[in-house]
Amino acid sequence: MASLRGWREGLVSARTTDSARDIPEATVARLPVYLRALTTLVDNGTATCSSEELAAAAGVNSAKLRKDLSYLGSYGTRGVGYDVDYLRYQIAREIGVTQDWPVVIVGIGNLGHALANFSGFRSRGFRVVALLDADPTRRGEVVAGIDVRDFADLDAIVREHGVAIGVIATPATAAQDVADRMVEAGISSILNFAPTVIAVPAGVDVRKVDLSIELQILAYHEQRKQAEATA
Numbered sequence: 001m002a003s004l005r006g007w008r009e010g011l012v013s014a015r016t017t018d019s020a021r022d023i024p025e026a027t028v029a030r031l032p033v034y035l036r037a038l039t040t041l042v043d044n045g046t047a048t049c050s051s052e053e054l055a056a057a058a059g060v061n062s063a064k065l066r067k068d069l070s071y072l073g074s075y076g077t078r079g080v081g082y083d084v085d086y087l088r089y090q091i092a093r094e095i096g097v098t099q100d101w102p103v104v105i106v107g108i109g110n111l112g113h114a115l116a117n118f119s120g121f122r123s124r125g126f127r128v129v130a131l132l133d134a135d136p137t138r139r140g141e142v143v144a145g146i147d148v149r150d151f152a153d154l155d156a157i158v159r160e161h162g163v164a165i166g167v168i169a170t171p172a173t174a175a176q177d178v179a180d181r182m183v184e185a186g187i188s189s190i191l192n193f194a195p196t197v198i199a200v201p202a203g204v205d206v207r208k209v210d211l212s213i214e215l216q217i218l219a220y221h222e223q224r225k226q227a228e229a230t231a
């Protein structure tokens with residue numbers, strides 16, 4: 001959990017071949033993007049790639065990519081480039097996804113169903129071990145092969161599976177209570193989809209996902225483009 005906690009402080013401690021270094025948060029945020037690009041290259045049977053090829057696949061510029069990878073002690077080989085499989089392993093290890101992370105999802109409505117059915121979590125090392133909902137009418141429903149259980153079972157599930165990461169997909173009005181119960185149960189990292197700010201004690205990390213904010217940013221730029229076109 002050390003690297004996840006470090007996100008909160010803006011820096012994480014990196015394992016390097018020579019000495020311990022700090023990785024800037026912006027670099028940490030790009031590591032999963034590199035990991036996804038490298039996974040695609042591995043799947044396509046690519047053994048080595050240049051920084052330019054990897055940068056293009058990840059959608060960043062190559063100088064930034066080389067700088068980012070230097071924090072991991074990865075410099076590639078002149079004339080050959082990066083060993084794709086090894087670099088993927090290095091990044092996965094740095095992020096912490098070479099190990100399996102049991103995850104609980106709370107709130108099994110529209111979004112909770114979609115998240116539970118998303119196969120991309122498992123393939124990236126996140127195993128959904130429980131689906132929890134406060135609504136008794138949802139009990140007994142099976143989503144992606146997992147029973148929907150009572151939210152009251154949270155403590156037992158966290159203990160049983162050693163869950164460190166919880167996902168909130170409840171209405172905003174319930175999110176703070178759900179977060180409090182997660183923290184009490186021992187969860188120390190929360191992915192919050194509810195459109196509200198949740199308060200957590202020190203040592204607990206929260207990442208927020210809000211697609212409507214992304215759409216609003218696009219709307220802002222779209223509005224400017226349209227204004228420029230008609231000016």
Ligand SMILES: NC(=O)c1ccc[n+]([C@@H]2O[C@H](COP(=O)([O-])OP(=O)(O)OC[C@H]3O[C@@H](n4cnc5c(N)ncnc54)[C@H](O)[C@@H]3O)[C@@H](O)[C@H]2O)c1
Pocket residue numbers: 106107108109110111112132133134135138151169170171172174177178192193194195209210211212
């Ligand atoms: N972040 C995003 O981009 C994004 C996208 C879509 C929806 N959302 C948000 O995700 C949340 C869920 O959306 P939805 O469409 O699935 O809603 P929904 O109403 O279909 O599902 C919400 C579920 O949460 C359960 N719930 C309510 N209170 C609870 C509690 N205290 N403990 C446990 N379960 C509880 C309900 O019984 C219900 O099953 C909303 O907050 C919505 O705004 C976010």
